[in-house]
Amino acid sequence: MPYESFLIAGLLLPFVGGCVAALLPTNARNAEAWLAGTVALIILALLASAYPRIVDGGVIRFTVEWIPDLGLDLSLRMDGFAWMFSTLITGIGFLVVLYARYYMSPSDPAPRFFSFLLAFMGAMLGIVLSGNLIQLVFFWELTSLFSFLLIGYWHQNAQARDGARIALIITSAGGLCLFAGVLIVGHIVGSYDLDRVLASGEAIRAHRLYVPGLVLVLLGALTKSAQFPFHFWLPQAMAAPTPVSAYLHSATMVKAGVFLLIRLWPAMGGTQEWLWLVGSAGLITFILGAFFAVFQQDLKGLLAYSTISHLGLITLLTGLDTPLGQVAAIFHIMNHATFKASLFMAAGIIDHECGTRDIRRLSGLWRSMPITASLAMVAAAAMAGVPLLNGFLSKEMFFAETIEVHDNSIVDQALPYAVTLASMFTVAYSLRFIRDVFFGPASTELPRTPHEPPFLMRLPAELLVVACLIIGIVPAMTIGPILHAAVRAVLGSTLPKYSLAVWHGFTPELLMSIVAMAGGVAVYFALRPYLLSGIEGPPVLRHINGRRIFERVLVTVSWRFARWLENILGTKRLQTQLQLLAVFALMAGLLPLPVRWAVTDYGSASGFDPVFALLWAVGVSCALGAAYQAKFHRVAALMLLGGAGLVTCISFIWLSAPDLALTQLVVETVTTVLLLLGLRWLPRRIEKISPTERSAGTIRWRRSLDFVIAACAGVGLATLAYVTMVRPAPDSISRFFVENAYTQGGGANIVNVILVDFRGFDTLGEITVLGVVALTVYALLRRFRPAPESIPIPEQQQAQNVYDDRHPDRQKGDTLKDAMATPALMMALLFPVIGVTALFFLLRGHDLPGGGFVAGITMAVAFIVQYMARGTIWVEAHLRVLPVRWMGVGLLMAGGTGIAAWLFSRPFLTSYFSYVETPVIGSIPLASALLFDISVFSLVVGATVLMLIALAHQSMRSHRTPQAREARTREAAPMKPAK
């Protein structure tokens, strides 16, 4: 039981420690180190206590519900493989903490470093202990994040920032791919639980989504483990403090990729795709990494490329797709972690004590720091694969594995030679590390005088090197059981035969080792002249810089491409936006057509009537003309629009809807007049079409395009309207109205009955809105300031005034008065006629076309005509129009009619009707709805006239304003000298 809680405690402890570390004061280096070290040691102790169970092949599990409805549990699972990795993470973590205590300078903010380091440790433990894949991805991304933060620790350094950024982009993008891959795997298996995934290898490999899933998972793993072609982030990450490089970028985080590969091998491996994808990535990385490493002038750069190369080796082993390959891979993970971490520490010590890590400047350090030099040499020898060191053992296994036949292709046959070649480079760079740094003449001109570091700073490296030696000499006794447990956890019960002996006799792999050694020495001495020339990077290939290519691609693909895209697609111009919107709507409308072109319910065109067609031809031409003239001649466009409106009216009559036609007619009239009045105050048209110089051709083309779009949209709408119209109307409430209008509402004009009776409540709302609109128009126009160029009186009037001025017998404005004399008289006479018509419409509205609304607008026309004929001043001097009062009366009356129904204990707005015999007119229907209709009438008159007045008063105000301004300036002028 306690083991289970150990797991969660071990996972949480680093995070808790990280939070505590963040809270300590900036200079608390010792406290931080103590804290972090203790955390690592406690976890190590927990791991040690779990060892007995693990070594027997036991698995410790811990599960709590996390997001239950998704089937996601927080599930921890420790088997031998995870145990081995956890021990590496915490063990090396402890040593790194100890090392960092002495490495970091007192001026570096310690809390940030140690809290990130601890948090990273927790995230890494999370990866290896995760019992489900989603959780694994979660911790995976966390490690990317902390790696970013740790690489960028010295954020004042531009290199660190760039390195951090590149590492984050590459690894987190890879993490997202991994996530997608995991989702696919989970989809295939039906669960994200690791045990179930591992158990369903057959199903995964047989599934049609296997290849995409595999590619995505591999993208995640290969980016994290810095495999070709994603390897270039790792050398950039060397800008991090050396403890970070030792810990994250050699021992643990970069191993997460190969960890995942090995972990998922039973489920996803064993196919040609795996062999080729993983194997070739590993092989290329192994060779290229080793080759590049030889040519590095920066100590850490050399180690970085060497790490890439060794990770390639491990990947290649995994990719060889055999159980034995996995064994060798696991073994090499451990070995590489020990010797590479100690090498990084040594490099850090050199950097720390000499002030530089440039190989060109370092030389003969053997004399000044003998112990460090010995440590580094042993570790480098392990890296090169010298016998009696741990590197030798796993390398032998590796060679043995490459000799085996896999798929017997040319690549497979060439494999032993290729890896021997790469191993030569490995030996060469190890030799270079030893010889160039520690031997030769003692270097002068170092920024600091080199000397041995403090004992405790050297201790971690010492411990690791001792481990290299012990494992190298007595492997079976020391690492044997751990490796066995780890291998068993990965491969299950069927273990391949492997032997952990130092001496296997004279085997081909031994020969390969010897060739590699000898060849490596030869390569080193052959390349020495080139290396001494001080050029960074290998010949020719150094010009191919992965990082530069990446950045260029990033810049192009990302913002260059984006800007380009935005220039093409984006626009800030309303015109273009509208155009696009219309085009998209049109396309959306056309979209269903090819999908199903069903001409089933189009109905039959009931006879073609030439007159009606001609009528519509007129209407369409009016509409087209209006569209065409809209830019050039607003008044003409408005007139043509009126023409189209009239055609609509006639169409209504044609389709036997006289009431609708009547309403349409009066509304059309009033709106046209009001629009005309409004047009007077719009700013003058800008003659030039575009402020920028454009050729006439472009303009014509654009305008024709607009025209075509408009025409298409119009035709589309008309077609759809037609199609809808000729269909049998759905059975709706209209039948109810037809049947009950007379019996219940007492009117034959159904529309009117609906308005004032059935839907009286709606009408009440509508007239209220109309009133509000009118008031708003009035309020807005009261503050309206016309454009300066539209303030002077119109051109015609100016010309007339000039004429009047020239003739002494005429007064200003006479011509206008004369010209308007006859129309004005006629219009004045029309006033009562129109009034009576309005009354007529109002009274008959209940049964015949008409009604309060129509009557109201007709009455408003009477007022409008007066304003037009005589001008605002004359009309208002002779006629008291109180539109607001009209509106108020209308609203109150409408409400009153409604409430009156309550008196007869009926619901609001219930109507009553009967017929009344009157002497002259005859029998008129007298429904209470008539009262309501009258109130509608009153309101409509008021609202329309109010809008008219608001417009009309513009002419008075704007003529006055310049004069008033003149008067004001004249008054102000004499004041000036006084000031």
Added chain:
Amino acid sequence: MTAAFPFPAIVPAVPELMLAIGGVILLMVGAFRGDRVAPVINGLAIALLILVAITVLYLPPGTLTTFGGSFVVDDFARFLKVVALLSSAVAIAMSTDYFAAVNHEPFEYPVLIILSTLGMLMLVSANDLIALYLGLELMSLALYVLAAFHRVSARSSEAGLKYFVLGALSSGMYLYGASLVYGFTGTVSFDGIAHATLQTSGIGLIFGLVFIFAGFCFKISAVPFHMWTPDVYEGAPTPVTAFFSAAPKVAGMGMVMRGAIDAFPNVVDQWQQILVFVAIASMALGSFAAIGQRNFKRLMAYSAIAHMGFALVGLAAGTEEGVRGVLVYITIYVTMTLGAFAAITAMRRDGRIVEDVADLAGLARTSPAMAFWLAMLMFSLAGIPPLAGFFAKFYVFLAAIKAGLYTLAVIGVLTSVVGAYYYLAVVKVMYFDEPAKPLEKMAYELKIVLTVAAALNILFFLYPGPLLESAALAAKSLFE
């Protein structure tokens, strides 16, 4: 007319009534007392919104319908209403400092937000095409005014005008589609349409569907009807933009979901095609176009477009799980965007408002707390685990994969990687660029919004239960 007309039950609509009456009362107070009572009205408006949110939670349980079935209150509506109300309240709280800084403290601002929110509540409860339109217009009309709220600024007026013109056009499209659907099914009620489409789905209906969705897409700023978004985001005063980015998106998404699931459940394959296209186009355009932006608000506009695309991925799945994903997504998105806008609203230097990403240079050194919270929000927007934004994406992609929409999910993941670029670019500017002159101190209410939003995003993964469960309930009620 003699037949007695039963007065509709008003209990389900009590929150809306409270909001309407409250809004009008506040308007009257403002109209008679003038702008100097603006702070009081702000406070009262926030209180009102929160009160209404509580009322929504205490409505009788279960699915309630009224007004002849055109207004429905189910768990889905409750969920979205509460989110919309709270984000509106936060948007009001975020405005005070800004308007004080530009010396223009109008009392109309909270009132307009209340009226717009009223429209949203009606929108998510709308159960027929007409009620939906009513809510839509009520919401939009207030939004048009809000976009042009900073009258003296030409950009703001331009934004309002553009939004109005394009919005009117899109409303027209919606109405046109609605009338076609009515013409071919003979009903406007969602249940009726669903019933009518059981037997036939003629081409006319598809036309109607397409136009209705075109209108929808405009309101949630999805490609290809997104053009207004960057202009309006940039032109409108920042608190208004913050409001735009949160509550209307919630309501808009609710509208699309109810419309798609309740009215057209029998033509899923038809609207699925539309949504898949719209989602892909929005994700791609939003992600790519944002990269080139220098103005932070414009960047957030493209980010909003992309996020709407991500959310639509869930709806495109057409399943209960997908709807739940969208609900979770939109809720998390609201916290992210409000938090980010709290920071943007606070961007002021020497009394002038600055809006460029470059103005954040070196913020990590001049005001580390603000930089940290904003960075967390950027990470969350980018969808980096373990932040909430990651889970938001996770659920919608999961739903899409379960529904077999692999292409959509893969494109979604790819575009979110692209999207990560510009969010990280913001972080980079804050952390790695040389500091410019420090920004002015953040007002405390903005600080609270930023901190709370970021903290919610950071800690979401520890206790995701409440949100996930209530979203699941809401999604379930939509499918009943």
